[in-house]
Amino acid sequence: MTPDCTSESGPDGASLRIRVLGCAGAIAKGHRTTSFLVNGAVLVDAGTGVGDLTLDEMARIDHVLLTHAHLDHIAALPLMLDAAAARRQGPVTVHALPATIAALQQHIFNGLIWPDFTVLPSTEQPFMVFKPFEVGQQFPLAGLHAEVLPAAHTVPAVGFALAPQGSGALHWVFSGDTGYHPAFWHRINQLPVGMLFIETAFSDREASLAAASQHLCPQSLARCLALMAPHAAYPVYITHAKPAEATHVMTEIRQLNVFRHASGLAPLAIDGLFAGQVLKF
Numbered sequence: 364m365t366p367d368c369t370s371e372s373g374p375d376g377a378s379l380r381i382r383v384l385g386c387a388g389a390i391a392k393g394h395r396t397t398s399f400l401v402n403g404a405v406l407v408d409a410g411t412g413v414g415d416l417t418l419d420e421m422a423r424i425d426h427v428l429l430t431h432a433h434l435d436h437i438a439a440l441p442l443m444l445d446a447a448a449a450r451r452q453g454p455v456t457v458h459a460l461p462a463t464i465a466a467l468q469q470h471i472f473n474g475l476i477w478p479d480f481t482v483l484p485s486t487e488q489p490f491m492v493f494k495p496f497e498v499g500q501q502f503p504l505a506g507l508h509a510e511v512l513p514a515a516h517t518v519p520a521v522g523f524a525l526a527p528q529g530s531g532a533l534h535w536v537f538s539g540d541t542g543y544h545p546a547f548w549h550r551i552n553q554l555p556v557g558m559l560f561i562e563t564a565f566s567d568r569e570a571s572l573a574a575a576s577q578h579l580c581p582q583s584l585a586r587c588l589a590l591m592a593p594h595a596a597y598p599v600y601i602t603h604a605k606p607a608e609a610t611h612v613m614t615e616i617r618q619l620n621v622f623r624h625a626s627g628l629a630p631l632a633i634d635g636l637f638a639g640q641v642l643k644f
């Protein structure tokens with residue numbers, strides 16, 4: 364779980380290598396929206412962080428997993444497909460909920476905002492194919508095992524658990540955008556978790572806005588973390604804070620361990636993510 368700059372999936376014993384391309388709730392210099400590159404071949408969400416990839420790195424992405432259709436999670440998808448197309452042989456497979464796919468087809472790849480890459484350059488050999496999934500579905504993906512996790516957001520949304528194939532492997536879990544949602548915790552408490560990325564989009568002074576937009580703030584994050592299995596000891600990384608709020612959000616979150624200590628609970632290893640970070644386990 365140490366930052367490094369070695370190859371995307373080098374022979375260094377690490378099974379999962381997660382490169383943080385974007386982990387902010389909005390853009391500004393040095394801040395990019397949600398996108399994580401897993402083992403160089405699987406992109407989880409396609410926010411503006413994708414713009415930091417080289418053309419060759421983009422061309423190696425065979426699969427994109429989308430948590431939901433909000434712009435901060437899909438903004439770079441149309442542009443990435445266009446940029447990488449000339450260097451690729453086959454289509455990129457975009458995995459998402461049926462409702463997310465329908466939104467992309469209707470509002471983005473509609474021939475007005477952007478071309479329909481599911482029929483270009485030809486229906487036989489398109490740049491992109493959509494593959495729908497459902498909450499709870501498990502499937503193999505580029506040498507990994509993927510599971511679609513429940514989330515509660517203002518539009519249909521999911522989280523993901525990814526692990527190397529094989530029983531007992533530790534999972535990287537990503538909440539996606541979500542409010543308080545016990546079903547998510549019920550499921551991940553059954554998994555061997557190696558690392559959790561969870562959103563906290565707002566600070567507590569915007570708690571009402573967080574609730575209305577079905578995001579988390581530190582106080583609702585605390586309610587979530589109270590659902591974590593008592594024996595769990597995996598590190599927790601915070602994502603999706605707005606650039607202007609990120610420092611404040613992390614200050615409030617660090618206070619959670621003070622309250623946990625007062626309640627007799629073990630402190631959590633909890634930290635913020637930053638763009639460019641690489642985590643392995």
Ligand SMILES: [Zn+2]
Nearest residue numbers: 431433516540
């Ligand atoms: Zn969202």
Ligand SMILES: [Zn+2]
Nearest residue numbers: 433435436540
């Ligand atoms: Zn978002």
